Amino acid sequence: MAEEGVSADSEVLERDRCPTGIEGLDNILNGGIPRGNTILFTGSCGTGKTTLSLEYLVHGALAGENCLFVSVTEASEKLMKNVIPYDFFDESLIKKGKLVFVDMPIIYERLGMTEMELSMEDVEALVRALGNLVDELSIKRLVIDSVTSVCYRLKTEEKIRNFILKVGKALSDRGCTSLLISEISPSAERYSLYGVEEAIADGIVLMGNLERRGDLLRTLQVVKMRGTNHSRAKYVLDLTPAGILLVPLLKGGSTGGN
Amino acid sequence: MPKSPSKLADELSELPPSAIALSIRDETYFDAIRGVVDRFATKKDLNTIYISAAIPSQSIIDVLKILEIDMGRIYFVDSVSHTMMSASKKVDNVLLVESSTMLENIMLKVDYLMKKGGDKGNVILLDSINALAIHNSPKILSEFVHILINNLRAKNAYILIFSIEGFSSDEINNMMSFVCDLTLDMNEEDD
Structure with missing residues (x-):
């Protein structure tokens, strides 16, 4: 048993990391996301x-990695306008192709997916298209925002499971470290809308709004992360031009569930 | 005679980056501010991050202007103005926190200002522990001060915490003695 413990620890130590560039999050994860993992970032x-997720890609691009943002819910042009103007953001990253934005509706259109409900064949084609994009652009970091919107067109649990499994494998096989953004309602008692995504992802990071005595705090908690030891405590975050900053949530002697 | 701003600055200058509880009274309040944000910060070439929890930052800024203190390297984290609904005007060197109960956000704003300041050294002035104690329980306040001080220590910053004589409970005084490296008394007579 002791040997098993040692080997498990060694495996944890040996996994190559993909630093998110967000200092607080990298500290929580003991250096970053294990490379090749597919992580569900979920919250209301x-x-x-x-x-x-954008900051994760910007840091990757600045470090010389090719990064891809797949926007499902809103046009990437509009998205860029609403993003915090980071002090460290360099527009040439986009011009040089280090940071690429693709709108999912364009992929649907090119693949001829006009029906609202996608078939199992469509799922295969979609995963293949994403894999090809990753190959062509030599992508090392990818974000799909949001996977919930893709799942909305899949309808059945079987197709959702199939999509998440296949997309996760396709990206991981290519050494791509991916964030799947998932939307849940504030009162949800699970980590994803369909309950399938959370079971398949290599990691789950829960983001929330915590109300405490009338104050609303943005929080982050790493619930699960395969391949690394990590803190499971809740942190408070701030979105600043210097990037996302994190500090521990103060408990103040509270034993409450929140 | 209470301690002069220059004497306070001299005493602080002899210390390595530390957490210091500074005991003050109403009559020594502005001398203490001047000693820290003007004399000491200038002498040590430090940026000042002023956490205003007692009175709005604008009131402090007005006083500093009257005292002709250079504001170029003084930044405020203001947890009072929002609560008083008097934060309509955006001021460049002031970051607002919605309320004095959002202690994590105070830490986050300090962290942000330190990042923005780059390699420059910092002195963080918390004005005051008594004002924060009005809005927070001793337990959460102790946790806040403990984490704040340790975080700033790791970044080689000076931290000064104003404690107003006669307004602190034993619990707060004990906590301050525990988490701070030393206590200076602004009201103590000069030699």
Whole structure:
């Protein structure tokens, strides 16, 4: 048993990391996301999921990695206008092709997916198209915002499971470290809308709005992350031009569930 | 005679980056501010991050202007103005926190200002522990001060915490003695 423990620890230590560039998050994750993992970033609206995922890509692009943002819910042009003007953001990253934005509706259109409900064949084609994009552009970091909107067109649990499994494998096989953004309602008792995504992802990061005595705090908690030891505590975050900053949530002697 | 601003600055200058509780009275309040944000910060070439929890930052800024203190390297984290609904005007060197109960956000704003300041050293002035104690329980306040001080220590910053004589409970005084490296008394007579 002791040997098993040692080997498990060694495996944890040996995994190559993909630093998010967000200092607080990298500290929580002991250096970053294990490379090749597919992580579900989940939370209700206004919790900072999109901002965090964009910062992850910007840091990757600045470090010389090719990064891809697949926007499902809104046009990437509009998205860029609403993003915090980071002090460290360099527009030439987009011109040089280090940071690429693709709108999912354009992929649907090119693949001839006009029906609202996608078939199992469509799922295969979609995963293949994403894999090809990753190959062509030598992508090392990818974000799909949001996977919930893709799942909305899949309808059945079987197709959702199939999509998440296949897309996760396709990206991981290509050494791509991916964030799947998932939307849940504030009162949800699970980590994803369909309950399938959370079971398949390599990691789950829960983002939320915590109300405490009338104050609303943005929070982040790493619930699960395969391949690394990590803190499971809740942190408070701030979205600033210097990037996302994190500090521990103060408990103040509270034993409450929130 | 209470301690002069220059004497306070001299005493602080002899210390390595530390957490210092500074005991003050009403009559030594502005001398203490002047000693820290003007004399000491200038002498050590430090940026000042002023956490105003007692009175709005604008009132402090007005006083500093009257005292002809250079405001170029003084930044405020203001947790009072929002609560008073008097934060309509955006001021460049002031970051607002919605309320004095949002202690995590105070830490985050300090962190942000330190990042923005780059390699420059920092002195963080918390004005005051008593004002924060009005809005927060001793337990959460102790946790806040403990984390704040340790975080700033790791970044080699000076932190000064104003404690107003006669307005602190034993619990707060004990906590301050525990988390701070030393206590200076602004009201103590000069030699």
